Amino acid sequence: MNPFTPPFAIFTALAVILALAFCLPCSLAGETDMPPPAMMIAQADAAGDTDDEDYENEYGDADEGLSDPLYHWNYAWYVFNDRVYLWLLEPTAKGYSAVMPEQTRGCVRNFFDNAMMPVRFANCLLQAKGRAAVDELTAFAVNTTVGIVGFRNAAEDMLLYEPQSEDLGQTFGTWGAGHGIYLVWPVIGPSSLRDTFGIVGDSFVSPINRLSTNWNIGLRTYDVVNDTTFRIGEYERVKQAAIDPYSSLRDIYVQYRDRQVAE
Amino acid sequence: MKMTFRSILALSCIFAASMQSLAGEASNALAVSVDKIFAILGDPEMKGDERKAERHSQIRVVLGEGFDYEEISKRALGKEWKKLNDEQRTEFIGVFSQLLENTYMSAFEKYSSEEVKYESERELGKGKFVVATKVASTSKMIPIHYNLMNRGGSWSIYDVKIEGVGLVKNYRTQFRKVISKKSYAALVKQLEEKVAKDSQ
Numbered sequence: 508m509n510p511f512t513p514p515f516a517i518f519t520a521l522a523v524i525l526a527l528a529f530c531l532p533c534s535l536a537g538e539t540d541m542p543p544p545a546m547m548i549a550q551a552d553a554a555g556d557t558d559d560e561d562y563e564n565e566y567g568d569a570d571e572g573l574s575d576p577l578y579h580w581n582y583a584w585y586v587f588n589d590r591v592y593l594w595l596l597e598p599t600a601k602g603y604s605a606v607m608p609e610q611t612r613g614c615v616r617n618f619f620d621n622a623m624m625p626v627r628f629a630n631c632l633l634q635a636k637g638r639a640a641v642d643e644l645t646a647f648a649v650n651t652t653v654g655i656v657g658f659r660n661a662a663e664d665m666l667l668y669e670p671q672s673e674d675l676g677q678t679f680g681t682w683g684a685g686h687g688i689y690l691v692w693p694v695i696g697p698s699s700l701r702d703t704f705g706i707v708g709d710s711f712v713s714p715i716n717r718l719s720t721n722w723n724i725g726l727r728t729y730d731v732v733n734d735t736t737f738r739i740g741e742y743e744r745v746k747q748a749a750i751d752p753y754s755s756l757r758d759i760y761v762q763y764r765d766r767q768v769a770e
Numbered sequence: 771m772k773m774t775f776r777s778i779l780a781l782s783c784i785f786a787a788s789m790q791s792l793a794g795e796a797s798n799a800l801a802v803s804v805d806k807i808f809a810i811l812g813d814p815e816m817k818g819d820e821r822k823a824e825r826h827s828q829i830r831v832v833l834g835e836g837f838d839y840e841e842i843s844k845r846a847l848g849k850e851w852k853k854l855n856d857e858q859r860t861e862f863i864g865v866f867s868q869l870l871e872n873t874y875m876s877a878f879e880k881y882s883s884e885e886v887k888y889e890s891e892r893e894l895g896k897g898k899f900v901v902a903t904k905v906a907s908t909s910k911m912i913p914i915h916y917n918l919m920n921r922g923g924s925w926s927i928y929d930v931k932i933e934g935v936g937l938v939k940n941y942r943t944q945f946r947k948v949i950s951k952k953s954y955a956a957l958v959k960q961l962e963e964k965v966a967k968d969s970q
Contacts, residue, residue, distance in 0.1 A: 566848070566939050737907075747968065748873040750960055751944040758943040759935050766934025 573689045573699065573761045581691040585753050588696055592742060600735035612736050614658040619730045621650045621657025626709050630673040634681045639671060672767060676705025680768030689757055697760035794891040796899035796918045799925035803836035804886055811878060829878065830871055838919070838926035839867040845928065846941040850954055862958065866941075868965045887911075897921065898928075 575581060604612065624647040631640035646662035654661035679701050687700030698706070710716050715726055749755035807829055810816055816825045843863045844851045854862065889902040897920040904911040917929035930937045948957045 566845070566942055744873070744876060747876060748869070749944060750869070750941070750957070750964060751947050754944050754947045755940055758940045762935040762939060763933060769934075 573686050573757065575689045575757065577688065577690065581689060582753060584691040584693050585756070587693055588691070591694065596732065596735055597739060597742075600732050600739060603732055604736035604739070607736075612733055615729075615733045616737070617650070617654070617660045618657045619726075619733070620660070621647060621654070622714055625712050625714055626675075627671070627673040629712050630675060630678045630709075633675075633678045634673070636673075639673070671770065674702075674705050675708040676702030676764070677768050679705060680764070686761065686764070689760075697756055699760075699764075702764065794899070796920070796925060797888050797891045797901045800836075800901050800903075800916055800918060800927070801886075801888060803832055803927075806832045807878065826875055829875060833871055833874060834867075836927055837867075837870070838928050839863050839870070841919070841926070841928040842866070842870070842938060845938045846945055848942060848946070850945070850949060853954075862961075865958065865961045865965055868969070869961060870937075872965065872968045 624643055628640055628643045628647075631637075631643055646660075649662040650657045650660060653659070676699075684701050686702070690698045690700060690703055692698055692703070695706070715723055718726065745755065745759065746752045810825060810828050810832070815821070816828070840859075840863050843859070843866050846866070847854075847862070851859070885906050887904040887906075889904055891902070892900045894900060894917075899918050899920075901916045901918060903914050903916065905914055906912075913933055915931040916927050917931075918925050918927050928938070945957055948960060
C-alpha cells in the first residue's frame with residue numbers, strides 16, 4: 508500500500524543499526540559532536556591569543572568533516588540528483604510558477620506546512636519543547652479554521668508565531684546522536700544515517716502517508732515542485748560559489764542540520 | 771512597487787539613525803557597508819545591463835573595504851597557510867577574493883530589493899563580534915550572522931553564516947579535500963580557472 512512504510516522486519520534491523528549509531532557517533536562523526544561554532548570561537552578566544560593554532564580549534568575539523576565511507580554511492584546519487592533537479596524539477600517549477608501567482612503558491616505551501624503539523628508536534632514533545640508544542644497546536648487550530656484548512660497562515664499573522672522545522676532526525680540529534688555517516692539518497696538528496704532513520708520514523712506520523720499510494724506520491728511531488736518555485740537559482744548559486752560542489756553540499760548539509768539541532 | 775531613489779535614501783537615513791540608538795559599533799560598521807551596497811544597487815543611474823561592469827566595480831570596492839580577505843583566506847586554508855611564503859599568500863588572497871566577490875555579486879543581482887533587519891550583537895572576546903541580521907526573501911526571513919573584528923579602530927568581516935552555514939568552514943572543507951586528493955598547486959589552479967570562467 509504505502510511505499511514509505513517499510514516492513515517491520517527491516518525496521519527492527521534499522522533500529523539495531525541506529526542503536527549502534529548512537530554508540531559510535533564520536534568516533535565516526537568527527538566534528539559533528541563539537542559545540543556550535545560561536546561557542547568554539549568563545550572557547551578559542553578564552554584559551555589564549557588568536558594565532559593560527561586557535562583556528563584549528565575554532566573550526567574543529569580534525570578530518571574532512573562528516574565521515575563519508577560510502578563516497579562512491581553518494582557521489583553517484585549526487586550526480587543523479589543534480590541532473591534531476593536541473594533538467595526536470597527546476598524547469599517544471601519555472602513553468603508552474605509562470606502560470607501560478609506567487610500568492611497562490613504561498614497558500615499551497617501554507618497548506619502543506621499546516622498538514623505536516625503532527626510531525627512537528629510529535630517532535631516538539633520528544634524534545635520536551637513544551638512551549639513550541641503548544642504553539643504548534645494553537646497555530647494548527649487557527650490555521651485550519653480561520654486560515655481555511657491551512658491555506659492562510661493566519662496564526663503567523665495574528666500571534667507572531669514562527670513555525671520551526673522539527674523532525675525526528677533533529678530529535679535524535681538533541682538526544683545526543685551524531686550523524687553516523689553521510690548518505691545521499693535519490694530524489695531526497697543529502698542525508699545522514701541518523702537523519703535517514705528520522706525520515707523513516709516521521710513517515711509513520713505524516714498524515715500524507717495515510718493516503719493511497721497515488722495520492723501520496725502525487726501530493727508529495729506537488730509539494731516539492733511548489734516549494735522549488737521559492738528557491739529557483741539557489742542551487743546554481745551554491746554550485747557557482749563552490750570549488751568542489753560535492754563536498755560543499757555535504758558541508759552545507761552538516762552545518763545546516765547542526766544549527767537546526769542546536770536551536 | 772517601485773521605490774524611488776529618494777525614498778530609498780530617506781529610508782536608509784531613518785534606518786541608519788535608528789541603528790545608532792539600538793545597536794553597537796560592529797552593527798553600525800556593518801550597516802555602513804550594507805547601505806553603501808544598497809545605495810549602488812538602488813541608484814537609477816546604475817541600473818541595466820550596460821552599467822553592470824561599473825556597478826560591479828563600485829560594489830567590489832565596498833566589499834574590499836568590508837571584508838578582511840587575508841583573514842578569511844588564512845582561516846579557510848588552515849594549516850596549509852603556514853606553509854606558504856608571502857608571495858604565495860598574496861597570490862592566494864588575490865584569487866580567492868575574486869571568487870568571493872563573484873559569488874556575492876551574483877547574489878546581489880538577485881536580491882537587490884531585500885530589507886535587512888539588525889537583530890543583535892554579541893561580543894566573542896578579543897575584539898571579535900557576531901552581528902545577527904535577518905534578510906527577507908520571497909518566502910521567509912533568512913538569518914545571516916556576520917563575524918566582525920576590530921583592528922585598531924577599523925572593522926572588517928571575517929566570516930558570514932547564512933542559516934547556520936559558515937562561509938569559512940564551507941571553503942575549509944572543500945580546500946582540504948582538493949589539497950588532500952591533489953595538491954595545493956592544483957587548488958590554486960582550480961581557483962584561477964573558476965574565476966577566469968565566471969568573470970567572462
